[in-house]
Amino acid sequence: MGKEKLNAAFLKVKERGDKAFVPYIMAGDGGLDALEEQLVFLEDAGATVVELGIAFSDPVADGPTIQEAGLRALANGVSLRAVLEKLKQTKSSRHIPIVLMTYVNPIYAYGVADFAKACEDAGVDGLIIPDMPLEEEGLVTRELKDHDIALIRLAALTSTDDRITEIANRTEGFLYAVTVTGTTGARSTFHDRLNEYLDRLSKQCEVPVLAGFGVSTPEHVKNLTTHCDGVVVGSRIVDLLHKGDHDTIRELIGAAQISKVN
Numbered sequence: 542m543g544k545e546k547l548n549a550a551f552l553k554v555k556e557r558g559d560k561a562f563v564p565y566i567m568a569g570d571g572g573l574d575a576l577e578e579q580l581v582f583l584e585d586a587g588a589t590v591v592e593l594g595i596a597f598s599d600p601v602a603d604g605p606t607i608q609e610a611g612l613r614a615l616a617n618g619v620s621l622r623a624v625l626e627k628l629k630q631t632k633s634s635r636h637i638p639i640v641l642m643t644y645v646n647p648i649y650a651y652g653v654a655d656f657a658k659a660c661e662d663a664g665v666d667g668l669i670i671p672d673m674p675l676e677e678e679g680l681v682t683r684e685l686k687d688h689d690i691a692l693i694r695l696a697a698l699t700s701t702d703d704r705i706t707e708i709a710n711r712t713e714g715f716l717y718a719v720t721v722t723g724t725t726g727a728r729s730t731f732h733d734r735l736n737e738y739l740d741r742l743s744k745q746c747e748v749p750v751l752a753g754f755g756v757s758t759p760e761h762v763k764n765l766t767t768h769c770d771g772v773v774v775g776s777r778i779v780d781l782l783h784k785g786d787h788d789t790i791r792e793l794i795g796a797a798q799i800s801k802v803n
């Protein structure tokens with residue numbers, strides 16, 4: 542469970558000579574009954590971990606693709622409680638580690654201790670809380686530790702060296718290296734100094750460094766992973782899943798499986 546399950550998944554990928562691929566999906570996009578099938582598909586397609594988003598009314602870090610998916614999920618009546626319940630019911634059908642992405646408000650509304658326990662019961666291994674700065678995380682860290690839920694921290698291109706050191710020291714499971722200044726969403730070009738930034742993070746961080754935001758093609762996956770341990774792909778996966786294009790998802794994941802490509 543938790544941190545160890547994440548560490549084991551990344552280690553397995555590394556030992557094969559591959560890079561990690563973490564697809565992000567919006568829980569309940571397509572209805573909550575589709576979730577189990579979606580998770581099993583991603584596991585079979587070779588994903589390392591799944592990042593599962595919880596729809597929220599005020600998604601400040603999300604670009605248009607994920608916002609729309611969130612609206613579809615909300616229209617399907619999806620809530621944090623319903624997602625955790627569904628994950629608990631379907632726990633035995635999957636092995637892939639699950640990282641939940643939720644803003645801080647729904648966690649408070651749930652109650653931090655109850656939420657952490659419900660995550661453990663649901664087989665959730667890690668958590669990303671994008672609107673929770675390092676200074677505030679003491680509000681959840683004890684409860685997460687008690688229930689063995691890894692807290693994945695995000696580093697921004699604009700983070701100072703001192704802050705990066707602190708984030709790299711504290712993060713659990715992996716370090717989420719945000720590759721852009723802005724919101725989520727497919728992009729065609731990246732920042733000039735991105736490779737340098739990823740190299741710097743990789744040097745400082747003991748757990749895997751994964752690049753995310755704007756990663757949307759097999760070329761992006763191949764290029765970025767020469768400077769880090771893997772990628773997170775959100776908007777492109779959400780879009781392809783919505784269209785039912787499973788082959789292109791397999792192709793994207795395949796770009797991280799270097800041992801198979803060569």
Ligand SMILES: O=P(O)(O)OC[C@@H](O)[C@@H](O)c1c[nH]c2ccccc12
Nearest residue numbers: 565602671725726754755774775776
């Ligand atoms: O959609 P993109 O550009 O591929 O980026 C990943 C991202 O969607 C996913 O990790 C995510 C969705 N919402 C977030 C909010 C904050 C941080 C990360 C996320």
